[in-house]
Amino acid sequence: MTTATTAAKTHSSANPNKKNPNKNSGTTRQQRTDPGLLRPSRTLSQAGVVIHRAPAPPPEPRPASRSARPRLLEVKRAPHQDDVRSCSTPDITTPKDPLINLNAKLLESGPPSLRHATNRPLAQATTAATATAAVPIAAAAATAAAATAAEGIDEDPLRFRSQSARGEGSAAGASGSGDGPGGEGGGGGRSPKPKVQLVEPPTPCNPYMARVEGGGRYSFQAAESCLKPECYSRVLWDYHQEVELGHGNFSKVYRAVHRLTGVPFAIKTNRSPITTLQARNMWLNEMQALAAVQGHPHIVRLHDAWFESDPRNTGERVFIKMELCGDSLGGLVRRRLQLSEQGALDLLRQMSSALKRIHEVGMVHLDIKPDNIYAVLGRGPESGFLETQHRAASNSPATNTAGISGCVSGSGALYKLGDFGLAMMQGGRRVGASEGDCRYLAPEVLRTRRFLATGLADRIDIFALGATTYELMRGTELPKNGSDYMDLRAGRIVLPGVDTRLVALLKRMMSADPTQRPTADLLVRSPLLTSGVGNGGGGGGGVSPLRSHSTPMTLPSALLPTVRCGVSVAHLAPRVAVAAGLVAPSRGPPFPVGPQLLSAMRHSVSCTR
Numbered sequence: 001m002t003t004a005t006t007a008a009k010t011h012s013s014a015n016p017n018k019k020n021p022n023k024n025s026g027t028t029r030q031q032r033t034d035p036g037l038l039r040p041s042r043t044l045s046q047a048g049v050v051i052h053r054a055p056a057p058p059p060e061p062r063p064a065s066r067s068a069r070p071r072l073l074e075v076k077r078a079p080h081q082d083d084v085r086s087c088s089t090p091d092i093t094t095p096k097d098p099l100i101n102l103n104a105k106l107l108e109s110g111p112p113s114l115r116h117a118t119n120r121p122l123a124q125a126t127t128a129a130t131a132t133a134a135v136p137i138a139a140a141a142a143t144a145a146a147a148t149a150a151e152g153i154d155e156d157p158l159r160f161r162s163q164s165a166r167g168e169g170s171a172a173g174a175s176g177s178g179d180g181p182g183g184e185g186g187g188g189g190r191s192p193k194p195k196v197q198l199v200e201p202p203t204p205c206n207p208y209m210a211r212v213e214g215g216g217r218y219s220f221q222a223a224e225s226c227l228k229p230e231c232y233s234r235v236l237w238d239y240h241q242e243v244e245l246g247h248g249n250f251s252k253v254y255r256a257v258h259r260l261t262g263v264p265f266a267i268k269t270n271r272s273p274i275t276t277l278q279a280r281n282m283w284l285n286e287m288q289a290l291a292a293v294q295g296h297p298h299i300v301r302l303h304d305a306w307f308e309s310d311p312r313n314t315g316e317r318v319f320i321k322m323e324l325c326g327d328s329l330g331g332l333v334r335r336r337l338q339l340s341e342q343g344a345l346d347l348l349r350q351m352s353s354a355l356k357r358i359h360e361v362g363m364v365h366l367d368i369k370p371d372n373i374y375a376v377l378g379r380g381p382e383s384g385f386l387e388t389q390h391r392a393a394s395n396s397p398a399t400n401t402a403g404i405s406g407c408v409s410g411s412g413a414l415y416k417l418g419d420f421g422l423a424m425m426q427g428g429r430r431v432g433a434s435e436g437d438c439r440y441l442a443p444e445v446l447r448t449r450r451f452l453a454t455g456l457a458d459r460i461d462i463f464a465l466g467a468t469t470y471e472l473m474r475g476t477e478l479p480k481n482g483s484d485y486m487d488l489r490a491g492r493i494v495l496p497g498v499d500t501r502l503v504a505l506l507k508r509m510m511s512a513d514p515t516q517r518p519t520a521d522l523l524v525r526s527p528l529l530t531s532g533v534g535n536g537g538g539g540g541g542g543v544s545p546l547r548s549h550s551t552p553m554t555l556p557s558a559l560l561p562t563v564r565c566g567v568s569v570a571h572l573a574p575r576v577a578v579a580a581g582l583v584a585p586s587r588g589p590p591f592p593v594g595p596q597l598l599s600a601m602r603h604s605v606s607c608t609r
């Protein structure tokens with residue numbers, strides 16, 4: 001599974017010694033000879049592994065021959081440290097998550113700590129020959145087991161704890177410090193007994209984690225409902241659903257935490273079961289459209305997607321697992337917040353870059369609106385961006401004038417475009433105009449049903465982006481009908497106090513004539529977006545030109561098998577990727593973005609919502 005792989009990669013990269021705990025690749029020669037320099041990694045201590053060091057006995061003599069050169073440190077320090085890391089403390093990539101931290105604390109203070117046989121220190125019983133030879137992991141483990149037996153320590157973790165505590169107490173009186181190699185076989189000296197304490201992985205409330213054996217110990221156990229074959233659900237099995245992040249007409253999006261790694265994702269699912277091929281194709285269309293434009297910094301990352309049969313046997317459920325973002329910008333308008341000029345430029349720059357990518361692939365998004373643009377979490381000072389500004393605004397109500405106190409300064413914000421549910425290939429045919437939100441709908445969409453075939457379909461997205469920015473700067477919702485509605489479609493927009501160049505740009509983007517609107521490519525390169533307003537250099541906001549994405553990007557390889565499980569459109573994502581230059585074609589010329597692809601897409605995705 002993608003997640004597992006990713007987590008594993010993250011984990012192994014954080015723990016280079018994981019596979020071979022004896023290998024001390026990250027240490028210098030000086031460190032290897034100085035036990036005091038060996039420190040547990042930050043990851044280890046962060047993950048809750050507490051290591052108490054015992055004083056180290058004097059160093060051993062050097063071996064005579066090269067072949068017998070000892071990997072002393074490798075043998076002696078590793079079994080109790082790295083094994084701990086590899087077996088039970090995943091490298092959580094979201095340590096700042098308050099919920100996870102809270103649960104980690106609860107877990108830490110809750111069940112008694114578990115101890116593992118591999119955590120045990122090598123003891124005095126280790127022979128000198130074993131200690132001075134290059135001993136593989138298994139031998140080291142066997143040595144540890146022998147040491148355990150020699151000390152009369154059985155498998156009972158509590159018993160071990162008392163032994164360990166005793167050992168530590170006695171070792172405390174020894175001279176020296178550190179957990180270096182010299183501790184073993186030290187001519188009857190005291191053995192180092194680093195006390196290694198394992199805590200439960202800092203995953204949040206986990207239904208798998210059940211108290212067993214009545215002894216206060218925790219172990220992983222599948223929820224009973226998941227064990228019944230007829231009730232098996234991948235999403236229930238693998239993910240802990242936390243809160244609903246939002247919903248649309250057809251779907252709900254939840255924050256879900258991967259049980260094994262604790263990494264949170266956004267998982268989108270259908271509200272009513274899929275019962276027709278049309279509906280299934282609609283969802284395939286969404287996931288494949290998103291797949292085709294992966295790798296862009298301002299497009300929501302797709303991690304996985306799959307179908308499951310509905311537990312009530314009434315159809316299918318779909319799950320689209322995406323990166324977890326923050327609030328959508330739709331919330332800003334509902335809170336009557338306004339986007340500053342700087343924020344508007346940030347937004348325009350990032351979204352036009354995303355649109356450029358989408359249009360290059362031959363697609364149109366067709367649903368650009370504040371609700372489908374998300375701010376990104378975890379951006380340092382900007383991470384509390386929406387909330388902080390909201391508080392500021394509630395103290396001083398926003399007016400329709402941009403730049404006042406209480407308006408949202410978007411400088412430094414990172415936005416991501418999501419919801420590809422309506423995405424289509426340019427040149428395709430869509431029935432009716434009821435699909436998109438009418439507030440952001442370009443006038444030509446109201447005039448003709450064949451707007452996708454005009455060759456200017458990409459300008460529909462440009463209009464919607466202009467309308468979105470205008471709405472966010474106004475701080476009030478756009479009209480859905482009436483004369484105001486028509487005024488907007490005639491390019492009549494009012495933003496008092498805003499830089500005239502920015503207003504002019506928005507007017508162009510919302511021009512009634514699609515040929516007058518700039519393409520996404522032109523927008524990205526527009527001087528206003530690359531240099532910013534005020535002082536010609538973005539003022540204090542530090543507007544920096546967006547990096548170009550000329551480097552070919554690849555589709556996540558794990559994604560392709562996932563989408564391949566679908567029906568007739570399953571082949572499209574790779575082909576679109578090839579057409580867009582994202583991946584190299586397997587043979588022959590690149591698959592053309594032309595009639596073939598369009599007709600395939602039309603044939604396959606003939607439905608609309």
Ligand SMILES: Nc1ncnc2c1ncn2[C@@H]1O[C@H](COP(=O)(O)OP(=O)(O)OP(=O)(O)O)[C@@H](O)[C@H]1O
Pocket residue numbers: 245246247248249250251252253266268300322323324325326327328367371372374418419421
């Ligand atoms: N990756 C994400 N991270 C965080 N929140 C998200 C994410 N994706 C969606 N959401 C939240 O879920 C809401 C609904 O998602 P989405 O717009 O994809 O659903 P939809 O059914 O397609 O909506 P609509 O009917 O308006 O097209 C969004 O407005 C947003 O608040």
